[in-house]
Amino acid sequence: MTRLILIGFMGSGKTTIGRLLANALRLPHLDLDDLVAADANCSIAQIFTDQGEAYFRDLESQALISVIRKPGILSTGGGTPVREENRQLLIDSDTPVVFLKASPEVIVNRLKGDHNRPLLRQLDTNQFMELYRKREWFYNQAADMTIDTDKKTPEKIMREILAQIREVPV
Numbered sequence: 001m002t003r004l005i006l007i008g009f010m011g012s013g014k015t016t017i018g019r020l021l022a023n024a025l026r027l028p029h030l031d032l033d034d035l036v037a038a039d040a041n042c043s044i045a046q047i048f049t050d051q052g053e054a055y056f057r058d059l060e061s062q063a064l065i066s067v068i069r070k071p072g073i074l075s076t077g078g079g080t081p082v083r084e085e086n087r088q089l090l091i092d093s094d095t096p097v098v099f100l101k102a103s104p105e106v107i108v109n110r111l112k113g114d115h116n117r118p119l120l121r122q123l124d125t126n127q128f129m130e131l132y133r134k135r136e137w138f139y140n141q142a143a144d145m146t147i148d149t150d151k152k153t154p155e156k157i158m159r160e161i162l163a164q165i166r167e168v169p170v
């Protein structure tokens with residue numbers, strides 16, 4: 001196994017678990033947000049502020065195309081599987097796609113005080129729940145396997161993924 005893709009809502013742990021998996025497997029860690037920020041020479045929050053979400057989504061799709069065939073652990077952004085073309089790339093990738101699932105309460109708790117997720121800042125509770133439900137459908141569409149991350153340490157989640165990954169037919 002030389003490639004793995006992590007998807008899930010903001011705060012589900014894609015970046016954290018991706019880093020751990022990459023270390024354990026001695027593979028590159030490819031974080032889509034980092035790639036977008038490096039290409040744009042600008043933080044994600046700044047891209048949202050200066051150019052808006054639609055512009056960010058175009059950069060994100062381009063970065064996904066450029067990285068999807070590279071060996072490594074790919075941590076996507078929470079919105080990556082929403083665009084149909086991105087979702088199709090994930091589904092067609094011949095790479096196990098792992099949905100890291102976290103409950104809304106756990107996400108809110110993990111991200112309280114966070115200033116780097118521009119999308120989250122502008123949502124009230126109802127809007128948050130609507131986005132969470134909508135996105136869950138997209139994650140389920142693209143995922144080969146789902147890991148519940150509530151009440152588990154990142155290390156435990158990593159071990160669970162490693163144990164299950166051999167059984168996933170892709």
Ligand SMILES: Nc1ncnc2c1ncn2[C@@H]1O[C@H](COP(=O)(O)OP(=O)(O)O)[C@@H](O)[C@H]1O
Pocket residue numbers: 008009010011012013014015016017075078110111149152153154157
């Ligand atoms: N399993 C976990 N248990 C507790 N905290 C976690 C867990 N996974 C991630 N976190 C924390 O939640 C925050 C968001 O994690 P991150 O990996 O950036 O998520 P994502 O990339 O999915 O948005 C970070 O502060 C991270 O340390």
Ligand SMILES: O=C(O)C1=C[C@@H](OP(=O)(O)O)[C@@H](O)[C@H](O)C1
Pocket residue numbers: 008009010011014015033044076077078079080116117118119
């Ligand atoms: O859910 C989203 O739409 C987003 C999630 C973020 O990544 P994380 O899921 O790693 O926080 C980042 O791509 C951007 O702020 C938009």
Ligand SMILES: [Mg+2]
Pocket residue numbers: 014015016033075076077
């Ligand atoms: Mg991340």
